[in-house]
Amino acid sequence: MAYRESFYRYLMTQRNADSNDEVAQFANNAQNDQTFPKQEQNYEKLSDYLELNGGYLPSMSIFDKAYQMYREKMTY
Incomplete structure (x- = not known):
């Protein structure tokens, strides 16, 4: 699905420097990641990238949660 x-x-859109929410913290940190694949939509490619380069992401379950939120928003 595109x-x-x-x-x-x-x-x-999930960034919030004052929030303790794990997705907001992920977004804050990803903003500073100069090599983040900014045009990517594919779960597998994003997951592979974060597993190798996402040292700022304490758990891949945070990415899974954020990606699910993204899918839900994009299917409307």
């Missing part, structure tokens, strides 16, 4: 915007663009 989404209207990239996962990164969606994730940037």
Whole structure:
């Protein structure tokens, strides 16, 4: 399924420097990741990237949660 915007663009809408929410913290940290695949929509490619380069992500379950939120928003 093709989404209207990239996962990164969606994730940037979740940023909140004052929040302790794990998805918000993921978004804050991803913003500073210069090599994040900013145009990517594919779960597997994003997951592979984060497993190798996402040292700022304490658990892949946070990515899974954020990706599910992205899918739900993009299917409307």
